[in-house]
Amino acid sequence: MNALMKKFTHRMKPMFEQLGQWWEKRVGTHLTRLGHRLTHNKVLDVSHTRWRVFNRVNIPITNRLREASVGYLFVLIWIIGYLIFALYPIFYSLYLSFFNVRLDGASINLTFVGMGNYRAAFLEDPFFIEILIDYGISMLLNVPVTIVFALIIAMLINQDVKGKGVWRTIFFLPVIISSGPVIGELMAQGATTLPSLEEFGFVQLVLNNLSEFFANPIQTLFDSILLVLWFAGIQILILLAGLQKINREVYEAAQIDGASPWEAFWKITLPSIMSLVNVVIIYTIVSMSVFSLNPVIIYVRNIMLGPSTPSILTGLGYSATLAWVFFLLMSLIILLFVGVVSLRIRKVS
Amino acid sequence: MRYRAMVKEAYLGLKAKDADRVKVHLRRLLLGMKMTDGLVFKVFIYTLLVSLAYVYLFPMLFMISNSLMTFNDIISANVRWIPSSLHWDNYRLVWEQINFPRALRDGLILAGLPALAATFSSGLIGYGFARYNFPLKKLFFVLMLMTFIVPPQITMLPTFRMYARFNLLGSIRAFIFPAILGQGFNGAIFILIFYSFFKMIPKSLDESAQLDGASPLKIFTRIALPLAVPAIIIVFLFSFVWYYNETNLTGLFLRGSEMSTLPLRIEQFFNEFTSIFPEGSPGREMMQSARLAGNLLAILPLLVLYFFTQRHFVESIDKTGITGE
Structure with a gap:
């Protein structure tokens, strides 16, 4: 394969050189003169x-x-x-989102309702606020788990492990699968749940032995852990690419100065990839939020397209309102996470 | 008597010394010179990696084994993982029905060109945001993030109408033009990735190049880009995969044209399949295995592409001679 590539580039080289000469003589000079x-x-x-x-x-x-x-x-x-x-x-x-929209064939009828849609979303809609609260809680739980998990995996693959290519390919699988129709297929066939996790009966154990206050979050965490795993693919690769840019010599120097790996992580690794961690936070929140199986998205879609909605609320206008409220909540969550992480890092370093 | 005691003493001493040595050796073997090169740590790493890999490989193995099964194997309680015989008919069916070589070519073009365009433009834009200060930069940055955060479901309809007005629908232009202007699928995240990568490069590198008389474009192509190779690779890969896998928008934009991506074609095929063979009719039982076979065929090119590009995730190339930072 490599030999073939080499041969190919070798063949192409004179062609490119000629092209370059032609460009410099015939086009480049004119362009410079024109400039x-x-x-x-x-x-x-x-x-x-x-x-x-x-x-x-x-x-x-x-x-x-x-x-x-x-x-x-x-x-x-x-x-x-x-x-x-x-x-x-x-x-x-x-x-x-400030209008009542009705689609009659190709034409769109707009009636201005001011803040009416927003008032309806917060005061009259029986489900929306509840769904939003659930969504917020699940984000607060899932996002840190996803990011910490992705960071751990990225650091593991970045170690001197055997068969790096194979590992990287395996951890790229979720990127391919979760972005396409395949994930829906697998979910429908029940292949994304791990049978062994249930056979362990761990969740049941937790449920039986802890009070409801502690057990519920743990249960939700375990219910969604596979989803979290599937959503971590892109984050792993982004962080991995960042980790590979950190100069190994810095670690060696730190080690000679007596820093433990733990200290090196907080003082070298994390500050170096901080901006990537922010990217990863934003990506995680957004991808989990606009995922087509997210309850909020399903609700908004049903209002936009579905037939089973109350007549006053029908239409694009109201769904746009909901989407914008959702957008604001998402932005708030992003700000919260990015803010907390930046503050924490500043404190440590 | 004394002699015996002496020998015993010496023997015990030797034993103690040996034990110490063995202890040190064992300790070094298990824990290593530093924490990260010992056996314990290695075992820990590999266990974690293998168990997580299992989670990701499980659905793949499920797909592979089930796509090779006949219907009898699927419903049989005896057959869990290994099919009674390798049944390639599912693949043959899908391969022929969707005209795989043609679909693959279309899919590669439809994903490759916009992905190249997106990589190119987001590299430029990310560099601009990371390296230069200009008025309204913060506003632009927020607007850019907004294009990413606003749920696509809600902008789909206006976007569709707008594309129709620009006469972009039904051809690859509907993907290339937005991509080259930094507005492709998830364009903002690519800009962000480049942004943070260029932020990681020390500014003194630019300054020294500038002092040597390099123009901004030259600094970008000769210094910034070579240092951002991992970013270029992941942006290209992600954007390729996303364009390749996207079915909702692609289906909408390409409606009524000859071109179509592989996942889209497979979906179409199965829609036809279900209409020809409704629930319970003979022939229907092939459906499940054939679906899995089709999906495997669809993601196979991505896996091959990734396996060959991932080795270019080069190790740290930042060994530049900057001192005093």
């Missing part, structure tokens, strides 16, 4: 420290301005994309 024309003329004259417009107005180019403009150039494609593709759907749904 020079564009930046040195009467309308616009660019030099290192100032821009001169119409031979009259001088704009001094400070370091800050230069940095800002280069930054904007990098982000420009995102801004354009946001304006074209994201702005309209997001704010259209926000707009709809």
Whole structure:
């Protein structure tokens, strides 16, 4: 395989070289000339420290301005994309949340109801608040478990274990499976529950021996532990990629200075991958929340598409309202977790 | 008598010394020089890895074994894991019905090109956010996060209408254009991944390159990108997998076109299958095994792709000569 690749690249090399020469001779020079024309003329004259417009107005180019403009150039494609593709759907749904929407064939009938939908969501809807509270509690339980678990796995694979490729491939399985239709298939056939976990009877043991106050969270945790495991795939890989960027020499130096592995974890590993931990937190919360089997999502979908909803609440408008309330709650949870983790890390280091 | 006592003493002393040595050896063997290279730790690691791998492999093994079973095997109480005979008909059925080579080609194109576009654009954007300060940066960042957090179910309808107006529906353009502008599936998380990777690179590297006269683009391509190889790989992989596996949106955007992804085709096939063979009719019993076979065929290319790319998760390449940090 590798030999084949080498042969291939060897063959391709002269072609690319020729292409490069052609580009430099035929296109590159013209482009440079064009660029020079564009930046040195009467309308616009660019030099290192100032821009001169119409031979009259001088704009001094400070370091800050230069940095800002280069930054904007990098982000420009995102801004354009946001304006074209994201702005309209997001704010259209926000707009709809203030309306009573009825679809008659292709046309949409809007009646303005102000905050009516939001009032209905909090005061009149019999299920929504309850579902939201359940959701919040399950997030508070599942997110830390998922992240700690993912971090442990990532660190394990990052050790000198035999057969790294095989392990990495196995732990990539959940990424492939949980993002596609396969997970639904497996759940339907009962392959995502582990028979041995139930055969152990551990959960039953806990239920029998502890008071309800302690036993309930443990039971929910065990019910969802497989889901948590299945949702940790992406996090494991993100953290693994981060861990691999930490220089091994730093650990060696710390060890010589007498740091225990435990201290090294808190003082080297965690601070180095802190920003990735934040990414992972955000990803975990969002992916668990917008997962199509999440009760909130099912509820919102049923209101949006389902036939079995109360007539006053029918429609896109109300489902958009619910989705935005849900969005706000999600943002709050994200802020909470990111805030707590950042504070804790600052305290330790 | 004295001589005997002396020998005994010497023998005991030797034994004690030996025992000490054995103890030290044993201890070193079990616990290692530092905590992480001893036998105890190794056993612990491998036990954890194997038991977790079991959790992930269990459904795969279930799929593999059940997809090779005949209906008799599935309902039989004697057959749990190993089919009585390898029954490849399920695979043959799915392979022929969905025209696997063609579907695979379509699926690879439909996932590969947008994934490349998304990797390219999110790399640029993430670098911009991580390395430069500009007015309104925080606002843009929050808006970007928002595109990720807002549940897609709610923006699906307006998005669909908008794509219809732009005439993007029914072709691969519906995926490439948003991806190249940083708005593909889960685009924000890719930007975030690149963002945090570029944040991890020490800023003094850029500064020294800048002092040597490198332009911002050159710093990006020559310094930042090579240091972010793991990020490039995972972003490409994730985005490939997500484009490949996405069925809801892809089905919506590609309705009425010739192209279709592998999972989508399999789903279509089984919808037809259920309508031809309703519940209880002969032929229906093939369904369960065939479904599993189909799903395995669908994820097989991803596994192969991953197995060949994961080795490029290079070990720390950050061994740059920065001192005094």
